[in-house]
Amino acid sequence: MIEVAAKPGRSWLHGLIEPAGRPSLRRHLLSSLLVPLMMLLVVESLVTYGGALIYSNHVHDRDLADDAMTLAQMLSQEDLGGKVSPQARFLLEYAPEGHNYFNVSSLNHGLLAGAPELRPASLKGAAQDGEPALYTTMLGRRQVRAATVRIPNLHDPSDQLTVTMAETFRDRHQRAREILLLSIPAQAILIASVFILVLYGVRVGLRQLDPLTARLASREHDLAPIGDADVPVEILPLTRTIDGLFARQRGMLSLQERFIADAAHQLKTPLAGLRVHVERAQADPSKETVHDALQHILRLTQRASRASSQLLALTRVQSTESADAAPLCLLDLAQLVPEMLSVRVHDAIAAGVDLGYEGPSGPVWIDGDRISLQEMLDNLIDNSLRYAGRRSILTVGVSAMPHGASLSVEDNGPGVPPAFLERLGERFFRVPGVVEEGTGLGLAIVQRIAERHRAHVRYLNGSNGGLRVEIVFPPARTSKSLS
Incomplete structure (x- = not known):
C-alpha cells in the first residue's frame, strides 16, 4: 500500500504530507509562503475592520x-x-x-x-x-x-x-464587526485559493528538475560536467559546484591511474632483477655467488625504494595542485635557502661535492610554501650530487630581479647536451648515455612545484660546462606592504 502511494500517480498534495524527518524543498517553500499569507489575512482583516x-x-x-x-x-x-x-x-x-x-x-x-x-x-x-x-x-x-x-x-x-x-x-x-464577519470568509477563500495555486505552481515548477535528475541517474562512472543546457537559473550555483567536485574527482582518479602506471613502470625492472638474483643465489649457493647476488639485491631495493619515494612525492605535489592546497605565504629566500642547505652539507661531503651558497645580504621576498620549496631544492641538489661526479663544485644562488626573484643550482659536471635541455622536467626522461641510475622524476617534481608557485624553470648550460637550473619567481603579492 505504501509503495503504491509513492508512485507517480500520487496525489498532488503529497508535498504537504512528506515525512517530517527529511528536509524537503517543497515543504520549506510552502511553509515560508503560508506564514506570510496568514499574516496577510490578519492585516487584511484589520484594514477591513478599519474601513x-x-x-x-x-x-x-x-x-x-x-x-x-x-x-x-x-x-x-x-x-x-x-x-x-x-x-x-x-x-x-x-x-x-x-x-x-x-x-x-x-x-x-x-x-x-x-x-x-x-x-x-x-x-x-x-x-x-x-x-x-x-x-x-x-x-x-x-x-x-x-x-x-x-x-x-x-x-x-x-x-x-x-x-x-x-x-x-x-x-x-x-x-463594523458585521461587515468584517461578512468579508473574512471571502478573504479566507481567496487566500486558500492562492495557497493552492502556489502549491500547484511549486509542484509544476519542481518538475523542471526531473530531466536533470534523470540525466544524472543514468550515469554510472561518468564524471563529465553537468553543463547548463537544461539547468534552471536558480540551481546553476549548485550544478556548477557539483561540476567543480567532478573535476576534482577526475583529477584525483587521473592521479591514481597515473601513479599505478608509473609504479608498474618503475618497479617492474627492479622486481624482475630481484627475482633473477634470488634464483641465481638459489641455483648456486656458493659464498661468492650469494654475496654478489645480495649486492645486486641491495642496489635494486635501493632503486625501488627511491622510485617509490619519488613517485609518492610527485603524486603529492600534483594532488596539491588539484585539491585545496595550503595558501602561499611571504618567505625570504635569502634567509630560507641557507637554512635548507645546512642540512645537506653532510650529503655533499659524502658524495665528494663542494656545496656552496651565493646570495645577497638583504631579503629576497617571494610567495611560497616552505615544505614544497625544501622538496624542490632537495631534488635539485640530489640531481647534481648524482650526476656531477666527485670533486665537482655545486653552487646554490639566490638573487633579486627587477620583476621577481631567482633561485639557481649550478654544477661543473658533464652537463647535458643542448638537444636534451628542453626535455628535462619530463616524467621518466633520462639523458641517453648516462651511466648513473635514476628514476627520471626528480626534475619533474621540481617542475610541478615551480608551477604551483607560478614560477618558471629554465635549464641552461653552466658557465663551467655543467648544468644550471634557474627557477624565476614572480614578484611577491604582499611585498608592496613592506616597502
Missing part, C-alpha cells in the same frame, strides 16, 4: 445630524412656552438607533428637556447657521458622538432653540 468602522461612523454621523435637524425644525414650529409637547418628547425619547441622550434648551427658557450635562453651555463648535455640528464628547464616563443644531424659534423671534442628540459608539462598532 468598515470609518464607513459606519460616516453613516451614523449623517443619520444623527439628520435626526437632530429634523427634531429642531419640528420644535421650532411649536409654541413651546417653556415646555416640550408630549409628541415631541416621545420622538426624543424613542431611540431605535441608540440615540440614548438628548438635550433641548431655549435661549429664553433654558433647559426644556433631556440630559442637563448636554446643555448648550458645555457644547463646543455648535453651528450658528442652522447646520448641525458633529463632535465627540464625554457624558459621564461614557464616550458619545453628538450632533447639535441651533435654529430660531418661529413663534418667538427673540428666542433660539438648541437641540442636541448623542449616541454611544456601540452600534457603530457592531456594524
